[in-house]
Amino acid sequence: MTHRLSLRRALWPPRGAALVRRLAPLIAVSLLVVPALTACDPGGLLGTAKASGPLDCKIYQEKTPKDGAPLLLVLLDVTDNSAATATRVASRVQPYLDAALRDGSYIRLVATAGGPMIYSDCFHGDRMFQVKRRNSAREEKDRAAASKALGTEISQVVQSTKVGPTGSATPLLAGINDEVATVRATPGVKATAVTALVWSDLLGTGGQADCLNVDGKTASVTIAEAVVKRCFETGQIRSAGATRVRFIGVNEGSADRPQQELARYLKGELCRRISSDCD
Amino acid sequence: MCVGVALALTVGLAATGCGSGSGGASFVAAPHAIRSAPAVAADPLPPLSKFVTQPDGSQVTTVSSDYLFDSNSSTLMPQAVTALEQILPAVREHPGRISVIGYSDGLGRTEDNQELSLDRAKAVEAWLATQNIPSSVLDVEGRGKQGARDGVPDASRRRVEIVLR
Numbered sequence: 001m002t003h004r005l006s007l008r009r010a011l012w013p014p015r016g017a018a019l020v021r022r023l024a025p026l027i028a029v030s031l032l033v034v035p036a037l038t039a040c041d042p043g044g045l046l047g048t049a050k051a052s053g054p055l056d057c058k059i060y061q062e063k064t065p066k067d068g069a070p071l072l073l074v075l076l077d078v079t080d081n082s083a084a085t086a087t088r089v090a091s092r093v094q095p096y097l098d099a100a101l102r103d104g105s106y107i108r109l110v111a112t113a114g115g116p117m118i119y120s121d122c123f124h125g126d127r128m129f130q131v132k133r134r135n136s137a138r139e140e141k142d143r144a145a146a147s148k149a150l151g152t153e154i155s156q157v158v159q160s161t162k163v164g165p166t167g168s169a170t171p172l173l174a175g176i177n178d179e180v181a182t183v184r185a186t187p188g189v190k191a192t193a194v195t196a197l198v199w200s201d202l203l204g205t206g207g208q209a210d211c212l213n214v215d216g217k218t219a220s221v222t223i224a225e226a227v228v229k230r231c232f233e234t235g236q237i238r239s240a241g242a243t244r245v246r247f248i249g250v251n252e253g254s255a256d257r258p259q260q261e262l263a264r265y266l267k268g269e270l271c272r273r274i275s276s277d278c279d
Numbered sequence: 280m281c282v283g284v285a286l287a288l289t290v291g292l293a294a295t296g297c298g299s300g301s302g303g304a305s306f307v308a309a310p311h312a313i314r315s316a317p318a319v320a321a322d323p324l325p326p327l328s329k330f331v332t333q334p335d336g337s338q339v340t341t342v343s344s345d346y347l348f349d350s351n352s353s354t355l356m357p358q359a360v361t362a363l364e365q366i367l368p369a370v371r372e373h374p375g376r377i378s379v380i381g382y383s384d385g386l387g388r389t390e391d392n393q394e395l396s397l398d399r400a401k402a403v404e405a406w407l408a409t410q411n412i413p414s415s416v417l418d419v420e421g422r423g424k425q426g427a428r429d430g431v432p433d434a435s436r437r438r439v440e441i442v443l444r
Contacts, residue, residue, distance in 0.1 A: 079313065079314035080312075080313045080314070081308070081309050081311060081312060082311055082313075083308075113314070114314060156306045156308075159306075159308040159309065160306060160307055160308055160309050161309060162309040162310070162312070163309070163312035163313065163314055164312075164314065165314060165315050166314065166315065167314055203316055203317050203319070204317065205314065205315055205316070205317045213317070214317045214319060215317035215318055215319075216317070216318055216320075217317070217319055217320070218319070218320045218321075218322045219319050219320065219321055219322045220322040221343050221345040221346070221434045222434065223322075224434075225432075225434045255316065256319075257321065258319040258320060258321040258322070259316065259317070259319045261319075261321075261322070262319050264349065264350075265345055267350065268345060268349070268350035269432070269434075271350055271351075272350070272384075272386050272432035273432060276387075279350075279351065
């Protein structure tokens, strides 16, 4: 105590100390009032500070029950990083976020746009997302707010992804098993059923070595079958086993008729080979 | 006092990390870019109107289920109508019975494939009925995996046959 007082005196000479004493109440009030007036988040003072980034995802997370929780693996093949596309992606993912927040689920997000894999600060897959409250009305309200916030996070991932001139969904599909294994290997994580949600138009332009490159191809069932068969025969894409796979980006953009047809055939062929539960 | 208020405001903003623009500081939109779309050539529909005479004298035409239906679906795609319209003249002129037979590939459970192939044949029959082809002359059958290699997703097996008997 003596040491602390002497230190204060050393730092604050008598006149300065008097000034601080006069300003102390004003500063204290300003710490709470100013952020409110400027629409800033005072969470830092109230114990709910954002860890890093624009959204603290921990506030939407709960302790995982003993029997584990399902895993939602969100895979984004970003071909257009406009705000409009980002909104479309988020809206297609939204029902899955709603279900995750209601039932409890790990969420891991991986995005690519022809370059390296991009991982989300929020959706690591290491903690279970869920919003539970004692009051059901409150729970519903908080869950809706959480869903909106997580949707915004996904939209921002899309918009912040640098899109290259070429690419395809091949690396994302090839990585499903590894991503699931990574989550399962995380200490404390017990992932049960896995759903891989794939946002991709499946219209790849990744170069000749990329098995899902369909540049110059004809929109026929036979071609789609051959393309996908090659993906699996060369090991560029492997079966995801019991993982539920949902393709949500096919024909959501401005593809022309032949592109739409080929994308539809490719989705069917991929579904037949990648998982026993695919749509 | 004014100095005090200014100092307090500054401290309030700084201490709570509310500097200008910090709310979304970690979100920086990348420059807008779109991946080049691949050039995909259109594939003409198979010549559905061409019926092939079988050894028993009946005539058959085959259409890929992938043209008519989405994967795992028995709802006709909008463009399926264009394909089916090609066979209407021959069907209208045929005096005998007409069979609509669905097949699946060898992937998946036998009973699921049986059901899907039958549902798809029924969907074609239902469309023919809307074209004033009386149901009384139409037979519908689902043959599922029949003839397909088990576990093989062979596109040529996924088809609907229309047989003029």
